[in-house]
Structures are given as C-alpha cells and as structure tokens.
Amino acid sequence: MTRALTMALAALGGAAAAQAVLEVPSGQGVTLYQVVLEQEAERARFLFLAPGIALEDGAGLGFEAVVGDFPWLCDRVILPALAENGWAARQVVIAMSDREIAFGERDAEAVQFFEAFAVEDGACVLEVF
Secondary structure (H helix, E strand, C coil), X not given: CEECHHXXXXXXXXXXXXXXXXXXCCCCEEEEEEEEEECCCCEEEEEEECCCECCCCCCCECHHHHCCHHHHHHHHHHHHHHHHXXXXXXXXXXXXXXXXXXXXXXXXXXXXXXEEEEEECCEEEEECC
C-alpha cells in the first residue's frame, strides 16, 4: 500500500515537511518521495531522493560516504513517522536514489543504495543482506 507523502512526514511537521530537504550526517540533502507499506509482511519502505550519490569516485558520494545516513534516517525520521501515524513495522527498508524511481520500477541509469533494518524494542537494528 502506498501512503501520501504528507502522512508519512506528519512527525516532521505536516504538509510543509513533505517537500523538506533533510540534511543527513553525510552532509547531503535528501527528500522523501514515496512510502510503501506492506501490511502483511509488516514492512515499511521509504524511498529518498539523494541526487548527490554516485558509483564513480569523484562523481558524487559513494555508499561508504552515505552509509551512516541510513541508521540516522531510520531512528530520527522513519520511526517517529511510523509512531505518529500508528503504523506497525517489523522491518524498514530505506532506498536512496539519484533520481525518483517509483517503487517496483527499474531504471538502468539510476544509482540506488539500500539498507534494511529490523525494528526491535523501538529501535532500528541493521540487517545484513
């Protein structure tokens, strides 16, 4: 199930926050553009636009440069948004991409990084793929 962006960001201050650029620990600005709730799997997917990421050295921020952004987003943005909206999730998957890609679609040109977290005792715990 896909939810409106404004609902997902209610914990950040309502509709105005829906287009908010969040500065994450790497220093890049990311914007949440889609939330997908998979109720049966108890999974929440949060897709962020991160135009500064890149696979090539010198072309942008690589995975190692942004890896610390994932737990920060999970703990400081996603868990509060889930709680504020009364949503339950046992797993959170965070995607960053250099362009908006709708969930389930492919774009061979896009750079995408992913991390998954278990939600245990109100905290995000990194899951290794």
